[in-house]
Amino acid sequence: MFDPIKEVNEQLGKLRETAETKGIDLSREMRHLEAKLHRLEKDIYGNIKPWDRVQLARNPKRPTTLDYIAQLFPDFIELHGDRHGYDDAAIIAGLATLDGTPVTIIGHQRGRNTKENMHRNFGMPHPEGYRKALRFMKQAEKFNRPVITFIDTKGAYPGKAAEERGQSEAIARNLFEMATLKVPIISIVIGEGGSGGALGIGVCDRLLMLENSTYSVISPEGAAALLWKDAKLAERAAETMKITAQDLLNLGIVDEVVTEVFGGAHIDVSLQSSLLKPVLAQHMMELRGRTQNELLQGRAAKYHQIGTIGS
Amino acid sequence: MNEGEAMTAFFKRPKRYMPLRQREPKIDAPQGLMTKCPSCKYMHYTKQLNENHKVCDCGYHFPLSADERIRMLVDDQSFEKFAGPLVKENPLNFPDYEDKLEKDRERTGIEEAIVCGRATIDGLSVVVCVMDARFRMGSMGAYVGEAIASAVRTATKERLPVVLFTASGGARMQEGMVSLMQMANTSIALKQHDEAGLLYVAYLTHPTTGGVSASFAMLGDVNVAEPGALIGFAGRRIIEQTIREKLPDNFQTAEFLLEAGQLDAVVHREQMRSFLKKMIELHGGEVHHV
Numbered sequence: 101m102f103d104p105i106k107e108v109n110e111q112l113g114k115l116r117e118t119a120e121t122k123g124i125d126l127s128r129e130m131r132h133l134e135a136k137l138h139r140l141e142k143d144i145y146g147n148i149k150p151w152d153r154v155q156l157a158r159n160p161k162r163p164t165t166l167d168y169i170a171q172l173f174p175d176f177i178e179l180h181g182d183r184h185g186y187d188d189a190a191i192i193a194g195l196a197t198l199d200g201t202p203v204t205i206i207g208h209q210r211g212r213n214t215k216e217n218m219h220r221n222f223g224m225p226h227p228e229g230y231r232k233a234l235r236f237m238k239q240a241e242k243f244n245r246p247v248i249t250f251i252d253t254k255g256a257y258p259g260k261a262a263e264e265r266g267q268s269e270a271i272a273r274n275l276f277e278m279a280t281l282k283v284p285i286i287s288i289v290i291g292e293g294g295s296g297g298a299l300g301i302g303v304c305d306r307l308l309m310l311e312n313s314t315y316s317v318i319s320p321e322g323a324a325a326l327l328w329k330d331a332k333l334a335e336r337a338a339e340t341m342k343i344t345a346q347d348l349l350n351l352g353i354v355d356e357v358v359t360e361v362f363g364g365a366h367i368d369v370s371l372q373s374s375l376l377k378p379v380l381a382q383h384m385m386e387l388r389g390r391t392q393n394e395l396l397q398g399r400a401a402k403y404h405q406i407g408t409i410g411s
Numbered sequence: 412m413n414e415g416e417a418m419t420a421f422f423k424r425p426k427r428y429m430p431l432r433q434r435e436p437k438i439d440a441p442q443g444l445m446t447k448c449p450s451c452k453y454m455h456y457t458k459q460l461n462e463n464h465k466v467c468d469c470g471y472h473f474p475l476s477a478d479e480r481i482r483m484l485v486d487d488q489s490f491e492k493f494a495g496p497l498v499k500e501n502p503l504n505f506p507d508y509e510d511k512l513e514k515d516r517e518r519t520g521i522e523e524a525i526v527c528g529r530a531t532i533d534g535l536s537v538v539v540c541v542m543d544a545r546f547r548m549g550s551m552g553a554y555v556g557e558a559i560a561s562a563v564r565t566a567t568k569e570r571l572p573v574v575l576f577t578a579s580g581g582a583r584m585q586e587g588m589v590s591l592m593q594m595a596n597t598s599i600a601l602k603q604h605d606e607a608g609l610l611y612v613a614y615l616t617h618p619t620t621g622g623v624s625a626s627f628a629m630l631g632d633v634n635v636a637e638p639g640a641l642i643g644f645a646g647r648r649i650i651e652q653t654i655r656e657k658l659p660d661n662f663q664t665a666e667f668l669l670e671a672g673q674l675d676a677v678v679h680r681e682q683m684r685s686f687l688k689k690m691i692e693l694h695g696g697e698v699h700h701v
């Protein structure tokens with residue numbers, strides 16, 4: 101079966117390979133193809149339902165934070181620990197460069213198989229994970245390094261010990277500190293953005309979302325059970341709750357939707373990264389041009405305008 | 412796994428899980444001549460109970476409406492209510508949501524799940540915000556979030572301390588992500604207040620869960636709670652399902668959190684006013700003669 105999107109994708113891949121191996125600048129041609137790809141996808145996939153995107157966001161093969169880091173930040177150095185006795189593997193952190201500028205990278209980390217998921221606690225952080233993230237944010241602030249966070253979690257871990265050790269406080273503290281962190285913060289939702297556990301590393305100047313990722317205050321199943329007493333109405337809840345990238349763009353919560361590879365990001369993580377990179381770089385460039393005051397006022401205004409009228 | 416689910420879990424919690432000293436999740440003000448204590452079953456004369464800060468001899472703290480709380484706390488005639496914020500009433504165009512809001516408005520006589528204003532406590536000026544769990548279970552949407560953020564900004568401008576009484580099941584489901592973003596909106600306003608060197612006391616009452624517990628409820632310079640209040644991020648049922656273990660009866664009570672180092676104090680309602688007065692004094696509060 102002829103698949104025009106796949107074809108353009110392949111052309112893009114070849115171009116990128118040529119550009120890399122031969123060291124020639126083909127970015128204009130590539131941008132052209134990307135635009136074409138985007139148009140095609142809009143035509144063909146314009147009818148994709150929110151519930152389909154929920155499935156894509158939950159696809160076990162969907163690239164994780166470390167998969168994107170490998171593509172976007174080949175010089176990434178992972179750093180560990182909350183300095184209070186714990187290193188939460190559901191949150192990863194480290195340093196890298198973006199176009200030659202040092203950045204701090206923080207992200208939720210799911211496992212790619214059962215064994216990894218046991219280690220990573222399915223990407224659901226304990227309070228220590230949020231405190232680890234906070235340590236790296238404060239360090240970034242000290243060295244005037246922008247922060248990039250990857251959001252990919254079903255939520256903060258709902259466990260007994262997590263409650264005892266202050267899951268609420270740990271998340272709240274991060275919101276509080278990110279509120280006026282004196283460096284640019286860009287957050288990218290790459291899979292599922294699950295409520296407070298996502299926001300705990302997601303107060304930012306720019307919120308980007310991959311096209312098939314979701315961000316919600318409750319899972320569609322949870323919403324259906326709560327609102328209509330029937331978890332089977334999850335599909336309807338996925339629409340009503342407005343959890344897709346496009347819905348959240350319309351609500352003024354997301355700043356830009358990053359186009360995904362046809363069929364989903366997992367089809368080609370390298371191509372997906374090349375679609376993400378220019379968007380990320382563009383936003384970073386804009387934010388780095390701001391004074392500290394402009395940055396913090398902009399951040400406050402961003403959240404203030406979400407629910408209010410005419411402010 | 413989300414706060415919303417936590418809320419479901421709490422409000423739909425089966426009775427067999429109910430801790431001994433835990434109240435029923437019933438939040439209507441006592442009506443009529445007699446009022447029964449849901450904890451010890453004692454029948455109170457409502458009038459007497461009201462004179463006793465609505466606290467039973469067994470220690471059970473009856474829920475208060477925002478108006479009752481304010482009357483109990485601040486100097487007579489000192490409360491100047493802030494105008495409600497201008498917010499999108501139904502940002503997701505959620506079916507039937509406006510009707511639900513309208514019904515709660517009629518039932519409770521308040522505009523939304525929070526009342527904010529300026530007042531004095533023994534002459535000490537303070538900005539007071541009080542959530543009211545009778546309205547949509549005290550859940551936080553754009554109105555609640557922006558009312559808090561706006562009240563806190565006023566306090567920053569006027570260099571006043573803030574006391575915020577929480578009573579909330581968490582996020583307002585019908586406002587979806589607009590609700591979640593209020594956690595950031597309120598935290599930003601509180602951080603600016605903090606950086607101005609001003610006092611914020613978070614006063615947690617029953618229940619304080621989900622997104623509210625994971626934002627402004629935990630951000631006070633001093634975080635205190637009423638005895639027996641349920642406070643937590645995730646709901647009991649969700650946690651029990653996740654860890655496949657039965658939780659102790661006192662799990663997520665104010666006393667449990669105090670022991671776990673998550674609260675500064677548990678304060679009996681009789682001491683509420685004197686405690687807050689002392690806190691404000693200790694942080695440089697001044698008497699403004701009217």
Ligand SMILES: [Zn+2]
Pocket residue numbers: 448449450451452453467468469470471
């Ligand atoms: Zn009693």
